[in-house]
Amino acid sequence: MSIKSLCCFSLRGLASHRQCIRRILIFFMLFLLVYIIKWLSDTPIFKENHQQQQAQHSKSSIQVQQRQDQNGANPIQEEYNANQCVNHHQSIKINYFNRQTFQGKNFNGKVFIPVEFLSSQFGWVGESQNLNGEKVWSISKRKARVVDPIGRYNYKGPFTWFNFYKVEKRERVKYIDSVTGVPISTQWSQKGYFYPTQICQFALSHFTRLLLNGTKINQRILSDCKSMDIVSTWKVHQTTSIQCIDAIVDGPNKRVMKFAQSRDSSKAMSLNMQSSFKRFIARFEVQFKGSGSISFLVTTKRQQQFTIRYSTAKVGVSFSERSKTVIYGIGTRNVLSRITRDLEIDLCKALLLERRRKGSRKGALSKKAALISVDAVTLQGSGLLGKLSLVDSADKDFFIDAANWLVANQDRSGGWPVSVSHKINKLTLTLKPGWYSAMAQGQAMSTLTRAFHLTKEYKYLRTALLATKPFHIPASEGGVLATVFGTYKFYEEYPTKIPLLVLNGFIYSLFGLYDLKSAVEDVNAHNITSDAAELYRDGIRTLKNLLPLYDAGSDTFYDLRHVVIKAEPIIARSTYHALHISQLLHIDTIEEDPLFARIAKRWMEYMNGGRANHN
Template sequence: MVTVYQWGSCDIGHRDDNFYRENVGFQPRVAQSFKENSNKNTLKYKEIECVINGEDSQKCRREAKEVYMPFSFIQKYFEVYGSIESYDGYERFEFQHSYSKVHPIPDQYSPGGIFMSFEFYNVEERNRVKCLTGQYGVPMSTQWTSTGHYYPIQIAQFGLSHYSKHLAGPKPKVQVLEDGESGDTSEWLLPDRRSQLAVKTDADFTDNSIIEFDTSENLKNPGITISMDEKKLSTLSLDIKFISNGSLTVLLRTGDGNLFRIHYVLGDTLIYLQKRDLYYGLGSKARGKWLHITRMVMVDFQKGLALSMSKSKVAKFKRNARIAAICLRGHGLVDNVTLSSAAHLEHFFDAANYLVNQQDDQGGWPIMVQRKLVPAVLELDAGWYSAMGQDAAERALDVFGIKSGDGGVLTKFAGVYDWYEEYPTTPSSYVLNGFIYSLLGLYDLKEVASGKGAEHATRLFEVGMKTLKNMLLMFDSGSGTFYDLRHLTLGGAPNRARWDYHTVHINQLNLLSLIDNDPLFTSTSKRWTDYMKGKLSPHN
């Protein structure tokens, strides 16, 4: 006999055999024990109706005393996953409690090391990224607004992902197309007799040799061109200074044999597609300055196509495209033209430069979009800061001291515990992963900074860690985690974290356990990992 329920180890109050009958009007049921029928040929298998909680009905199967329930029901009812998989010569049904996986815990945490598991992130490919802008080389987000905005958290993610890829990945393959050092410019094709190309010396570059080009700036002019047929090395980088108006074009050959042009032009156009011509603006103030441009050409291509066609079509075009030529127009100087398999560090610097240059007087990066966590309740007006975006520089720390109601990121749980908000709503939302990211940022800063900045970061970090230790288990649901504490501030349903955020929580605890040996982090991480296999916390 298998008893359907079992008493826990903690005996409080009413527990006894009569409690059920008294309190609920009926006795808990006891299920029959089930015998495996060893003789398959005599199995009697028939349909039986299953009444679900006295309300719905499911067609099940019965075999002797065992009842079988269809997985199509189980999957939906219990939010679990499964599929038939074939390997080792036969088929199995693989049941999974969650769809997510926890990354292995690294040996140690270092501010200069790979960040979390960000080496697996491809931020720029996400649908919510409209494109990498020509002006800054950082993602333009369409989260919460279709017109696009610079979302500092996404830019930081972009930077950290490429930084982590740089550390984790193989050394990229690099092909220098032109650096002026050889003195030979015969690979370049001039479009007409008026066009010129010459090796020059420029004081801005230590190697001194650069290329001066001079041709029509008209986009109908093919420009001064270097040809190739390149598939794998699709990250283009170069230093360029336009003296007159001008442009840089990458010519692609698509799978159907047609040509497609990506034009990087002087001006404020973000991204613009006209048939087979795609335009990225390098900014209206780009003329007359040395620009260091790094473009993932296939990402630029993908984002352009996405303006007019379906995802699957885009993927097909992208898969079959090859770089056919690079063209220069107008009058200008160019150097260090390379194609490479990846240029992660350059993308990282694009992100870092953006964040350093765009920081405002208060030390933050206001997020210029209204954000509705709960429409009409947890809304943020445009111009909010986020604690997650504050981790780049010391002067960002001031925002941690300003209350979220006053334009900062600080809130106090129960008026007592300092919490740095990812979304500084009123009432507070207490998003866990954002808070821990801000703590990791503070930790990094206190480790790499010195003097007053380090002291400030240390103070904020320690206060935040104290809060985290007091509040961490408010996010423990006994079967998973909560994404935030909106239920406590709004009085509604708890917002359960879906499994991928649950694993982010676990990965974060694992990192924290490397920088703080409080057993709370290791024991909680273990339990939260168990939840992913359906192991619940005990009941009384």
């Protein structure tokens, strides 16, 4: 009720005026009464009487409960007790060693700590589980995969557990370069660069899936002079022409389609596609005379259409929001060569780059870029086109592209230098551009020996043989070798002048040396010599003697900086701890020493809450 409504003076007369005054008096008296009651409730005498009444009520309630039959129940008393329990849940601020504070719960004198704190501080996670028909809250360390070996490790088989790796989907992979077919990394530079370790992991993941999934490929041939009527397959205009010819390429002649487009024509040649296709890896051979492009019209699950174009006139990748067109530069392509592209990955990476260009990094793009069909293919320019198909898998192509990159980009020192600087976490050590990594060198050997085994081409083995050179050069002089305690030879993933001794990178280098040693032994009739066997033996000796130093009692150390340079130790996060275990299990298949299995078992117990014994 407003003052205006109370003081509603009008010309209706004196009676109306008196009624308004009466309303004001009543309102004032009510306000005064409320104020007196509040003042009385705050007096000590009132509080004492109220507490006595509560105690008496509680005592009488207990007496009522005691009089209940043991098999009976008192719903009123149960509800009262439940309310009392709720009232005893009190928030309490917890001080953790004067380092941080957070909110907990105090329940009848028992203090409860939130699971979120245990997760952030100790790497523990909690979840509700059903144990023997009873709901329990289960606490464990963060989930991380430990992979048991599939038989004895060797260079002819899968590379450890790399079939689980989807390198091209990693956020730090900017896109897959359409000239070389290998990842462009942004791990230490947002501009993008060729990172040898990531390229090798890309290769080894596809090789391992190739072996485990088989070589059978489901494909839809769209254009092929060997098996199709090209004239009815393509739609041409008066300014364009197509015909099948025999082209001289490396090896036997190939039956290819020669296409031509007049310079003043803007009309592209297009495939007569009777239906859409649900295979999203495009594989084709193409050669352009001058500028040209091949484009794929695709539809996503959100019913959006995009054009993905591979053009000789562009470099890198670009995206046009207005025309919904993604353009990847494929280089000049003045010789007939194969191109294999994952259309879904190419679309996803282009959309992600556009989002970052606008300043947004939120949300995943996998749903937006998920394809449901390829609807059209167009061709512009003049040149030659080999077999064009859509396939559901191309692991061999991706693997060979990466192996070829290693052959083409090895320098005179036998290495693959990293072109960006890298600052070591929490230390003042920085690797300047041009540094080598023993991990990259080792995984390159693992890639190249498998490429040699798959293709029987000696260019891969020759490249692998040169890759051992940096293992003989000290890290202080630009190599990857560190000498520990004046005795043990250690191959550094990050070869700083002061050794760090990163464990996982060292073991990966041993896998590579073992692969090269084994491949050379298999072709020893050709009088090929290598120092890989000696380097491997030295590395295994070092691993056996230093491995106990990585044991942290309930975890493992990522490196030995705390031993070598007395720096603050770095505990390996759960994924790296699991990686250490998996690596030892695979080493155990090729070494007879039970040390590796014994330590792997102990470290596995750490993952399940185990700890080293006290004195």
